[in-house]
Amino acid sequence: xxxxxxxxxxxxxxxxxxxxxxxxxxxxxxxxxxxxxxxxxxxxxxxxxxxxxxxxxxxxxxxxxxxxxxxxxxxxxxxxxxxxxxxxxxxxxxxxxxxxxxxxxxxxxxxxxxxxxxxxxxxxxxxxxxxxxxxxxxxxxxxxxxxxxxxxxxxxxxxxxxxxxxxxxxxxxxxxxxxxxxxxxxxxxxxxxxxxxxxxxxxxxxxxxxxxxxxxxxxxxxxxxxxxxxxxxxxxxxxxxxxxxxxxxxxxxxxxxxxxxxxxxxxxxxxxxxxxxxxxxxxxxxxx
Numbered sequence: 001x002x003x004x005x006x007x008x009x010x011x012x013x014x015x016x017x018x019x020x021x022x023x024x025x026x027x028x029x030x031x032x033x034x035x036x037x038x039x040x041x042x043x044x045x046x047x048x049x050x051x052x053x054x055x056x057x058x059x060x061x062x063x064x065x066x067x068x069x070x071x072x073x074x075x076x077x078x079x080x081x082x083x084x085x086x087x088x089x090x091x092x093x094x095x096x097x098x099x100x101x102x103x104x105x106x107x108x109x110x111x112x113x114x115x116x117x118x119x120x121x122x123x124x125x126x127x128x129x130x131x132x133x134x135x136x137x138x139x140x141x142x143x144x145x146x147x148x149x150x151x152x153x154x155x156x157x158x159x160x161x162x163x164x165x166x167x168x169x170x171x172x173x174x175x176x177x178x179x180x181x182x183x184x185x186x187x188x189x190x191x192x193x194x195x196x197x198x199x200x201x202x203x204x205x206x207x208x209x210x211x212x213x214x215x216x217x218x219x220x221x222x223x224x225x226x227x228x229x230x231x232x233x234x235x236x237x238x239x240x241x242x243x244x245x246x247x248x249x250x251x252x253x254x255x256x257x258x259x260x261x262x263x264x265x266x267x268x269x270x271x272x273x274x275x276x277x278x279x280x281x282x283x284x285x286x287x288x
Contacts, residue, residue: 005248023149049123056099063105072098096124101221118174120224125178147177158256162209165259175200178231196238208266210273
């Protein structure tokens with residue numbers, strides 16, 4: 001039904017449907033599943049996301065390597081003290097993103113969205129918006145289909161792999177997926193969803209992938225926390241009426257070219273960036 005953003009946008013306009021509705025129809029056809037079966041399956045995905053986004057808020061969850069963990073609880077405790085710089089919504093979103101990252105690093109169950117390394121962004125974004133606007137789980141499930149449609153377009157035309165495109169292809173794409181979903185969830189139009197998706201990618205174009213010791217822990221969790229905020233501000237920009245000068249498909253193409261231009265040392269090899277600092281190398285020696 002669609003391979004490009006412009007094709008999905010055209011379908012939405014021609015049929016006067018939301019992104020989620022077109023994606024659901026496509027999934028029903030591709031999977032030979034009924035609407036009810038598909039919603040039930042995505043509902044289970046949402047349940048896993050909810051659990052991972054909240055499980056580390058009230059207890060310290062430490063990574064397998066033991067070099068990271070407990071930061072989701074720190075942020076949640078900080079928020080509960082009531083004197084934050086950014087306010088409760090931002091701090092809560094960051095805490096939830098960190099929670100999923102910590103569940104991932106401790107070998108718990110998460111949903112790769114689109115990857116394990118970026119898995120904290122979409123759950124946190126959706127749950128944060130649900131809490132603010134009192135949305136239903138059914139609405140969130142539709143939001144997940146919107147996010148899936150954006151992710152599918154990027155995966156088909158560029159990459160969602162840090163080893164191929166840097167962290168822009170993981171946390172950047174996750175932010176893009178989340179931003180588009182948020183816009184639809186709060187009543188924005190289809191064009192605004194694509195503007196938001198574009199902004200989220202543009203905002204962190206060129207972000208490298210440089211995990212210390214090659215582990216999906218640091219700085220990965222921090223980039224999940226900043227990634228969800230990127231999604232939220234990108235959605236607000238689009239809903240306010242700010243428009244991307246570039247179509248989404250061109251932004252995706254640019255991201256892919258930037259990823260290909262990155263040296264191998266900055267694409268998940270732990271040979272560059274902060275992974276190659278003296279302290280980063282010391283952690284690597286200690287762990288490996």
